[in-house]
Amino acid sequence: MAKRIEVSDLNIYYGDFRAVEGVNISIEPRSITALIGPSGCGKSTFLRSLNRMHEVLPGARVEGKVVMDGQDLYGADVDPVDVRRQIGMVFQRPNPFPTMSIYDNVIAGNRLNNKKMKKSEADDLVEKSLRGANLWNEVKDRLDRPGSGLSGGQQQRLCIARAIAVEPDVLLMDEPCSALDPISTLAIEDLMTELKEQFTIVIVTHNMQQAARVSESTGFFNLNGVGQPGRLIEFNPTEKIFSNPDEKATEDYISGRFG
């Protein structure tokens, strides 16, 4: 079940430091939204605020509204644990649990959500999720081996399988390909285009070709200088961003005339 996310007037802080300021954005369901921008501009911070992962760092907090299909994610009675169960996340570096087998990695999230699962149900879910992540054929004979024995690209697809196994509404990806070689990157990009049939996907990337290839909409983050908060400069359909952006700063950045 893909869902829409509406963000209004979002400010994000690390202690007293305002890292991101005044973000208004509407993320469409069943599409890929890419966030681009220079390092330190706050795009990863913004991404992490969408599933309330930002606040696990000491002193980190958020002001403003993030609403997913009418549900205020920062409402007073909302448990961040529930938010994270609805909004999955894939990180920059592949991080399968090293102490678990491939099989256990895939259903790690389901074991949290519902402790009792029949063996056959679990088997089906593992196969479905690994197929969904285009990894099944490569690992079906060694499901009981540790996930850390896979290659980087396989590990990242294992992490995607783990994230989609709990059937989240939204999938957040924080530079999922930056630690991978071009072939693994291509595999993940293909996978993303398949996954957007079911999920809302938000991806942070430093690779502008990647943003252009896979996304429907693109947001450009920038900051005025070191120590200044990052802002969302422009948010438009990807084609427009890469051909005829509204803002001069966007054009400078994507054409490499930045800084």
Added chain:
Amino acid sequence: MTATKAPSEPMRQPAVRRPGDRIFAGSAKASGIFILLVLAGVAAFLIGEAIPALTAPAEEIPGGEGLAAYIGPLVLGTLLGAVLALLVATPLAVGIALYVTYYAPRRIAAAMGYVIDLLAAIPSVVYGFWGLAVLAPALRPFHSWAADTLGFIPFFAGPASTTGRTMFTVGLVLAVMILPIISAISREVFTQAPALHREAALALGATRWEMIRMAVLPYGKSGVIAGAMLGLGRALGETMAVAIVLSGGAGATLTLISNSNPSTIASNIALRFPEATGIDVNTLIASGLVLFVITLGVNMLARWVVNRRADFSGAN
């Protein structure tokens, strides 16, 4: 003949080595050899001095029933006290370490860390007096309660001690003594649990406890075991505190709460050595050899446990 000449065997060039490298490598190697020599020296001494006791006729050994009958109860006492200490201290230490690393506010965590480390700085003779003067009297009601209600378990068979100077009290004193070692090592490995995996767990919707179970405990397990084994080593060898607290010397009994307790190897040596002569000295040294073997065995077991699932350890 136009065939090219077969390439000659490549010469193995000696690697260029800098003097600093050579000095460092040499001193590291020397330290390694030194520790082995010390160990071998201790083992040789123990074995050499124990041989007369091993070969002596049974009636010459103190007690008059042979070496096994003399050392057996001591081994039992040593293991009882140390294992009890380990059972009490390990869960407590892991709890403390988790609280300090993942639950406590930062300022309290730092303060608690110092307090725990301070426990390790207290001399064992002080622990002994504390156990004798405070803990033993305080535990008297527990002893009689345990004898009344849990008496059917061999460990709590009566009659209950009226002084409290029992194996149970010793176990608790030892538990407090080994707490800092286990919790310090556990704390160290828990803080090193990679943020990568902690965040992976949280992002899946794990609560803090579930995150600890998925990403911290599996990662820290081998460290906790190593800490527990270090603690066990200390508990096995602890001399002063046990000698002060325990009214030992009775034969092999399993009960923890009565006045008839087996002594422990280390405290028995400390109490008897000053007055021992002749074959008695060799007997005591033989018991020391047994302690040495037990401690060695414990450490090897720990290593085996840690290495058993090396694939899944997170080190790769």
